[in-house]
Amino acid sequence: MSILLYIKERRYFLLLYVLIMFFVSSMIYLSDGLSGTKMNLLYINIVSIIFIISYLIIGFFYHKRFYEELENALQLENDTVSAIPNPHTYEQGLYTEILKKLYTEQLEKMYILHEEKKEYHDYIMSWIHEVKIPIAASQLLMRSGKSADILMGKLEDELGKIDHFVDQALYYSRLDSFSKDYFIQAISLETVTGASMKKYAKMFIAKRLQFERTNLQLLVESDPKWLSFIVDQIVANSLKYTDDYGQIKFIGEEDNNEKRFIIQDNGIGIKAEDIGRVFERGFTGFNGRINTKSTGLGLYLAKRLSYKLGHDISIESKENEYTKVILHFPKNKQYHTVAKT
Missing domain, CATH: 1.10.287 (Helix Hairpins)
Structure with missing residues (x-):
């Protein structure tokens, strides 16, 4: 100077x-x-x-x-x-504090971006690994020399798995742009359930599962596309962890505070020590690692999207008896503001 x-x-x-x-x-x-x-x-x-x-x-x-x-x-x-x-005047001290505050806020934002980037990278690596499995299985099937009918059925199953993984990747990539791609409206639980059952009809038939539907004429406020994806993730989990000849229930409930959509199966359930972590990204739990090949992303995405839609999701389970996933639709929620949450 x-x-x-x-x-x-x-x-x-x-x-x-x-x-x-x-x-x-x-x-x-x-x-x-x-x-x-x-x-x-x-x-x-x-x-x-x-x-x-x-x-x-x-x-x-x-x-x-x-x-x-x-x-x-x-x-x-x-x-x-x-x-x-060190500042010499009160004014300089104020400007110094402002700069330090802005610097701290910027560091926090950078840390969040870094964690999101790392999370996305980890997900992509996991996704690539998972999607290669049905692709490899399809290639082996085509070389197996099985009859056309059997081959087509098996290939359809593998393509269904690929489609499921692609859907997960698509919705995962759109989490941050959610506020630009939603439309809240009244939607019947019957409609959402019917679409999901139709999508997984072959698995229902192959495992000879019974299903029960109760009070699904209930209307809830949500985005049909995003809600359908959430329900699909829950139903896919139920199908994965329910043995042949098992049962899946779809139940609508309502009280003074909220409406609820319950999806319950009588499958292998969840260990008590795992129940608190099932919504964490990448967490598969004991049964997910031992009994099935699980990515640990379905319930994580369901939780994230439920929160963005202004809903909530909870889970109850007893090992070797049942698992109950509950979607909560609060009646006092201002759904026109959900994109800001």
């Missing part, structure tokens, strides 16, 4: 000084009764100039180091904020 720039920053103080001295000089000059008026006037101006020059010089050296340290901090490539010198 140069002396000229420092003086320029004090221009209003200098202007004030000029005005004050003009006033004082005028009063003294116009006072006829005073002797030696001109000498007094000269004395006052000379002394005042000495004072103001001294003030500027002292102030310059007082602030010079602060400005030099600021300039040096600007030259740093890393950790610039920590190099900001």
